[in-house]
Amino acid sequence: MAAIAERLAEIRERSRLACARAGRDPSEVTLVAVTKTHPAAAVREAYEAGQRDFGESYAQELRDKARELSELPNLRWHFIGRLQTNKARYVAPVASLVHAVDSEGLARELARRAGSRALPCLLEVNVAGERQKGGVAPAAAEELARAVRALPPLALRGLMTIPPAGEPAAPHFARLRRLREELSSALGEPLPELSMGMSEDFEEAIAEGSTIVRVGSAIFGPREAR
Numbered sequence: 740m741a742a743i744a745e746r747l748a749e750i751r752e753r754s755r756l757a758c759a760r761a762g763r764d765p766s767e768v769t770l771v772a773v774t775k776t777h778p779a780a781a782v783r784e785a786y787e788a789g790q791r792d793f794g795e796s797y798a799q800e801l802r803d804k805a806r807e808l809s810e811l812p813n814l815r816w817h818f819i820g821r822l823q824t825n826k827a828r829y830v831a832p833v834a835s836l837v838h839a840v841d842s843e844g845l846a847r848e849l850a851r852r853a854g855s856r857a858l859p860c861l862l863e864v865n866v867a868g869e870r871q872k873g874g875v876a877p878a879a880a881e882e883l884a885r886a887v888r889a890l891p892p893l894a895l896r897g898l899m900t901i902p903p904a905g906e907p908a909a910p911h912f913a914r915l916r917r918l919r920e921e922l923s924s925a926l927g928e929p930l931p932e933l934s935m936g937m938s939e940d941f942e943e944a945i946a947e948g949s950t951i952v953r954v955g956s957a958i959f960g961p962r963e964a965r
């Protein structure tokens with residue numbers, strides 16, 4: 740496989756082309772390089788190629804990598820996985836953005852563990868109502884958004900979703916975008932971020948308005964099962 744720097748360049752180029760097709764400015768889309776299960780050396784390699792936003796899905800793994808790589812300036816960690824309340828303490832001190840807040844209990848614990856540090860976060864929405872998946876139901880998103888807003892260190896920035904496997908993703912992305920618009924007018928404040936799109940579908944997500952794409956295997960190769 741090509742080196743990480745080459746694959747990163749390829750993803751950036753595809754992302755730029757997807758923006759051009761959608762009439763969007765490429766600066767509107769942040770690429771989060773998802774490094775879960777890959778070693779700190781892979782993060783370093785991508786960092787040296789200019790990448791600054793990295794995504795992790797497991798709380799202790801984030802804590803350990805953040806510690807190991809703490810000397811890299813301006814590196815931003817995104818916590819993109821499902822987070823158990825009792826692991827919020829590993830994430831709140833180091834994350835620049837928590838993508839998958841899906842309950843008030845988790846929000847409270849993140850707020851408590853963030854202390855005086857502002858902690859931007861997104862609500863994960865289970866757009867297709869899948870049973871086994873995390874995320875708040877679309878109908879409950881407004882209530883959760885209001886609860887998050889009432890917890891000062893948390894800063895609600897938008898929504899995130901993972902569409903169901905094995906079906907076209909675009910309608911689910913469009914649904915998240917509409918929900919963002921509804922919520923934003925109900926709350927009377929902008930929700931700038933839409934975190935949607937992974938290796939297989941980030942171009943479609945950009946076409947539907949994504950502002951953050953989370954790409955792992957297309958940059959770092961396959962992951963070991965876990």
Ligand SMILES: *Cc1c(COP(=O)(O)O)cnc(C)c1O
Binds near residue numbers: 773796819938955
């Ligand atoms: C692992 C993961 C990704 C990256 O998936 P790829 O298909 O490897 O790009 C994106 N988002 C979340 C929430 C993930 O857990």
